[in-house]
Amino acid sequence: MINPHKLGVHKVLQHIPLNALFDAPSKARLRKAVNIADLRLCAKQRAHKMVFDYLDAGADDEISLRRGKDAYSELEMHFHILSGLKPPLDLSTKIFGQDVKLPFFGCPTAGNRMFHWEGEAAAAKAAEHHGTMYGLSSLATTGITEIGKLHDGPKVFQLYVWKDRELVKEVIAKAKEGGFNALALTVDFTWYGNRERDIRNDFSIPPKYTLNQVIEAIKKPAWTYDFLSHEAYTYACINKDVPADSLAAFVNSQIAPEFDWKDAEWLLGEWNGPSAVKGVCRPDDAIRAVETGFTTMWVSNHGARQLETSPATIDVLPSIREAVGPNVEIIMDGGVQRGTDICKALALGADSVGVGKPYLYGLAAGGTEGVIKAYDILKTELDRAMGLLGTGTVDELKKRGPGLIKRRHSSARDYPDRYAYERGYGGGPSFSSMKA
Numbered sequence: 001m002i003n004p005h006k007l008g009v010h011k012v013l014q015h016i017p018l019n020a021l022f023d024a025p026s027k028a029r030l031r032k033a034v035n036i037a038d039l040r041l042c043a044k045q046r047a048h049k050m051v052f053d054y055l056d057a058g059a060d061d062e063i064s065l066r067r068g069k070d071a072y073s074e075l076e077m078h079f080h081i082l083s084g085l086k087p088p089l090d091l092s093t094k095i096f097g098q099d100v101k102l103p104f105f106g107c108p109t110a111g112n113r114m115f116h117w118e119g120e121a122a123a124a125k126a127a128e129h130h131g132t133m134y135g136l137s138s139l140a141t142t143g144i145t146e147i148g149k150l151h152d153g154p155k156v157f158q159l160y161v162w163k164d165r166e167l168v169k170e171v172i173a174k175a176k177e178g179g180f181n182a183l184a185l186t187v188d189f190t191w192y193g194n195r196e197r198d199i200r201n202d203f204s205i206p207p208k209y210t211l212n213q214v215i216e217a218i219k220k221p222a223w224t225y226d227f228l229s230h231e232a233y234t235y236a237c238i239n240k241d242v243p244a245d246s247l248a249a250f251v252n253s254q255i256a257p258e259f260d261w262k263d264a265e266w267l268l269g270e271w272n273g274p275s276a277v278k279g280v281c282r283p284d285d286a287i288r289a290v291e292t293g294f295t296t297m298w299v300s301n302h303g304a305r306q307l308e309t310s311p312a313t314i315d316v317l318p319s320i321r322e323a324v325g326p327n328v329e330i331i332m333d334g335g336v337q338r339g340t341d342i343c344k345a346l347a348l349g350a351d352s353v354g355v356g357k358p359y360l361y362g363l364a365a366g367g368t369e370g371v372i373k374a375y376d377i378l379k380t381e382l383d384r385a386m387g388l389l390g391t392g393t394v395d396e397l398k399k400r401g402p403g404l405i406k407r408r409h410s411s412a413r414d415y416p417d418r419y420a421y422e423r424g425y426g427g428g429p430s431f432s433s434m435k436a
Helices: 009-013 019-032 036-046 049-056 063-074 120-130 144-150 165-177 196-201 211-219 221-228 244-254 261-271 283-292 313-324 339-347 357-389 394-403
Strands: 075-077 093-095 098-100 104-106 134-137 155-159 182-186 275-280 296-299 329-333 352-355 405-407
Touching: 009 221, 019 036, 019 221, 019 357, 036 049, 036 357, 049 196, 049 211, 049 357, 063 075, 063 313, 063 339, 075 339, 075 357, 104 120, 104 134, 104 357, 120 134, 120 144, 120 357, 134 144, 144 155, 144 165, 155 165, 165 261, 182 261, 182 296, 211 221, 261 275, 261 283, 275 283, 275 329, 283 296, 283 313, 296 313, 313 329, 313 339, 339 352, 339 357, 339 394, 352 357
Parallel strands: 104 352, 134 155, 155 182, 182 275, 275 296, 296 329, 329 352
Antiparallel strands: 075 405, 093 098
8 A cells, every 4th residue: 555654755754854843832731741641631632543542542441441540549548657758769679680760660562653753762761761670562663772772771571472482582582682681471462452442543553544544644743744754663673674564464463362371481481581471460370470480470451451341450469469479579550640559559569560651641742751751750759659658768668558558438539520531530620721
């Protein structure tokens, strides 16, 4: 199919520097953002509708997506007073045995250049800026070598359950050579989730250039000019010379629903290093994963994008910590929108917390600057929450946490006001002033 990139439009537009002009309104909105919900609206204003909905959506009726956020509202923080603390606190910890300055990081997510031309490079720069771990998806649109040049700290490489073992060995060899010190096997993606926003939007990589897609592109000139003035993106960790649209069918054919524990044992033997099983929601699976040889349990439901009505990860976290004991590392992601959410997860059993949508909203809103701002917001909120709670370090929070966080019965007062849907369930006043 003929498209602008095949016609070489990007080679012409890259010499016409109009990006700053088109991005001026986006940068103005970004400067006004005070929380992750604001960043979400910034992303919605800048990104193509099809792209924003791909980022923002969950599976089916999005019940798990809502529950994942709302679950934190049912957890109260019973704080100590006169703790003798002053900001800034020491937020440092270890992830996969490596020292980091923050107990949270950006989860590995596919196709970042879809949201902004800087893509994974922006996320890597932000992680380097804040001294935390970086996670790279095997379906990234920026290569392993490029990421290694941008981020020399701890890195985890994410891998799907693929059929072709030679391909798996080739990819993990690249990851080792690229300085990635840990591997995360995603195990909750053996079927593709039913994401109905994508179906309604006729989502595809690249866009199909239908009349509706063109109209939506005209509405979002900053995103569209970025897309048209840069090279077509590829899945760079697999084969950077193959366009993403051609490789998509290959990747779909490689997903192995029959992948089982024996296959996982083989993979761990090939990697022979720190490893996480990503997608744990049951204590019995966590126990078996430890017995299989995984060093880290990654509690996740794939951002509520796979099995509808899967549990909120913060709800199952304590039972998984109890099952594996105090010495097995646990990472948790899912539903995090606030630094208080991160604080609660650390208190209830997580050693570190992965965030997906928050930093991707920042990326879609403003590239590197937006991702750094997402980290800034969460860091400030976490520092404040820990200080007010009376815990001066991450280790202290983890040790004393179970006695500081208590569950209460939910009520209508727990949740944001009637405008919350438009703000992605965030707090604070209306954000309408930023839409201009």
